[in-house]
Amino acid sequence: MTINITVYDFWNLRKAANPELLIDPIHPEDYLCRYPQELGKGYYRWIPMREGIIIEIFDTYLPQPIKWITHAHHQKSLEFGFILAGSGQDCDGQPKKSGEDYIFGGVYPQSNNNIDGAGNLRWVSLIIKPETLRTLIESYGEQVPSDLEKAIAGVPEYFNLRPSLITPAKQVALQQILHCPYQGLTRKMYLESKVLELVSLKLADQVAAPTEKLLRLQEIDRIYHAREILLRNIGNPPSLIDLAQQVGINEYTLKRGFRQIFGTTVFGYLHDYRMEQARQLLLSGQMKIEQIAQIVGYANRSHFATAFKKKYGVNPKAYQMQKNI
Template identity: 35%
Template sequence: MQIRFSAKNVDELLTEWSQQTGSSLCIDPFEVILKMPPAMGNGWMRQIKLRPGLEMTLKHFEFSEPFVAEVTSNFSWEAVEFTSSVSGYVRNVVNGIPNEYKITPRQSRMSFFQNCGGYVECLPKQSVIHIEIQIKLPVLDNMIAGQVEQISPNLLAVLLGKSKDSFSQAQTMTGKIAQVTEQILNCPYQKGLTRRLYLESRAIELIALQLPINSPDTLPAPRLLKADEVDRIHHAKEILLTNLEHPPSLLELAKQVGLNDYKLKQGFRQVFGTTAFGCLYHHRMEQAKLLLEAGYSTVTEVAQAVGYTSPTSFSAAFKKKFGVSPKTYKC
């Protein structure tokens, strides 16, 4: 599927996206939510206005067929974007940047685009999970407050007004960036001022962690999985999630889907942005949260339902995920 946009800013782009794809569009004063129609795949995109000049975009989607989106006009951006990629491959061609670049799993990327169009390309049957922080130049300049020793030369030239050249440079996601990313994706607050301030604090932390970058984009591109390998990885996930109480070992799982254990581990990282048992842990915790919200199970019963024989181990795992104990959450 290929679509073209003539939008000149982000607000126009979201409106055009909704009109051309049939995506549902929900708008409130601080947040815009786009939900992908079933014909395209599944997933959503959220644009959150944290404060004037600072926004966050959360993307979690999967296309059912190859997808290309092209912006045909000069798109006015004039902001620095900090991307944290948990999973998924996205190919980008941007006018003003000499070479195409790829956003890959476990990658952090800092970009600046000035009045430029281009296109992005997504592969089918892969989960794309990205967090993007957009900050206007005056806001970022005020935040840095003259402490420019560790700032990228490209960014510094833009902040000083010496250059308006577009650039994009990447680094491998650090453990700390991965931790903050996980906190954003699992924000314990669902709405209101508390949620917005929580996300704003994490956005500023991500900017602080990604600013000290001084080398060009030299990350090697990981080898892409073949289509049948992606299908096998998805099948492996299904096997795990239907056997919460007695999941197979990594070797057993690899054998069941016809991959070796190295390819299975690599595949989970590339397709889902986590390990096989990281995926299992996340699903167990989400199921546990739903059971606790339903209010009809004890903590011990919930622990057993999601595959924990020890309520103590379950409570520790739940608190690590959501920041509160299951008993407190249930109340």
Template identity: 35%
Template sequence: MTIRLTDTDFGELSNDVQHNDCERKVELSTWFGQSSSDWTFLRHNLELAIHESEYSEAVIVEGEHDDLPFLTSKFFLSGGMRTTTPNVPGVSDDYEEVAGYNYLFYLPDIQEFEHFTANQRKQCISIYWYPDLLSSFQSSFEELPVLLQQLIENPTKQRFHQPLGAITPAMRLVLKQILQCPFRETLRQMYLEAKVLELLVLQIAQWGENNLLLQRSLFFRPDEIERLHHAKAILNQKLQNPPSLLNLARQIGLNDFKLKRGFREVFGTTVCGYVQSLRLEQAKQLLRGTNLAIAEIAYQVGYESTSHFGYLFKRQFGVTPRDYRQHKGL
């Protein structure tokens, strides 16, 4: 069963609690699940939101972005979300955001559909900010990514949705500090503003570093390399039941030829090789950290045949699963 809601429906089901001029909480509790959004309003038109949700049924929320020219920096800590954006030039009409990765996008004045998977806890931290935040610091923007430079000069430039890669250890530390803010009132505002700015610096710097790496590729455009990183993120999220090559290529907006060639050139492996490597690494963790039967571990990481799993494991690591477990003392 799939629950379909509009933004208006969602608002009517939610309980909006205004704590003070700087904080707001929106909660939903209904028969198909719960969600909450904790908002903090900071200086420089910065808004910080901690979103959490878990639904017992699949949920699709239809929403519309207004025409305000703000950017969204999103950091997925758990769960994920599929979004469809029909007929938006320059943006994939069907993309996924997954746990452990961060995104930056500029999508004013569009219609979108957010797809939530049943029985999956989602937690993400989002920062909403305007391009003029950057111009308040200096007048030279040559070191910024080109899309941000264009937005500063003209906020009506084309929309984009930019996957920026895995959340780095430095980002993860700041995210943890935001979630565990030890202060109240004025000190809380000061602390969170500092952490939000630090997180934006880390994200924009990551984008810049990515662009330097992208320049090494002669065959692929920068946006195509980003799509390949997005493909990796999808495979990480759906390891036990990964999409087919054609379906994965469709999700990231490349053809299957570029997907296969891109994995070889950018990551040094094939799509299947990458999935196999991830599965076997997960199997190592289960062998080391649990007492599950080897057949059950094989099944959990996506192999129905225990003998085939054992063959691949030994080829990869030089020992059988049983010998590896015994060596680790389990």
């Protein structure tokens, strides 16, 4: 069963669930907000950065899908959103999927198509004022990407730029935000550096518009299927020809699809995934480095150590010891 609720009713429920402002005792610069128990359980967290930038972390569990009934309204800030868990549909009918990111803002249309699916819903959003984003971009001597120009200029049109995949590089930065080990000034500077990193990675998606012919929907599904096969076999991945045959496309389309969807080559994606899996296993501290190397597809520990150091700037043993300290 789906719950139908207006945004105004939700605000009233949220206000009732939070009669006073909650401040995190560990990080007093953070603001917390409980999710209304009538709809689910969880919280919002707001972390103010410099003027015009806020990090919003949303983590909740919804026992039932929620359909939002919204009226037209103008969101003057831009939102760079990264969906880490959950799925649904945006107010313009576009699907929202775990593992994707997006940029949206402007005047939201009246709609009842905005749906959050049941289950865990987790995202990180960077709320940025248009003038702040323009200043950041121009301070580096760059021009504003053409598809963001109207939004940054304050033209009140709804926009929801085509989503892109949360690449391993973005995933690392997001996890560093969620698990920041610092406090006070160091924490704010560290978090702001991660905001700039994520914004730059997302803007790179927008300015690197493919000159090749865009993939058809059927081809996109097969590229995702190819990724699933690849990640199920990280220790012994199929060749490009075999992988293409398994999903029913030719090798050229497979290569082109990975570049368009994931921004890298097939084996570049696999390499980044292996390194991220290795990093997580090292942080757990429950396995020896030789075991981790084998799990992520390296028969030789020294080859694994070389690849890990090239990716993260430190060898696996030093990384593990540093994090344990």
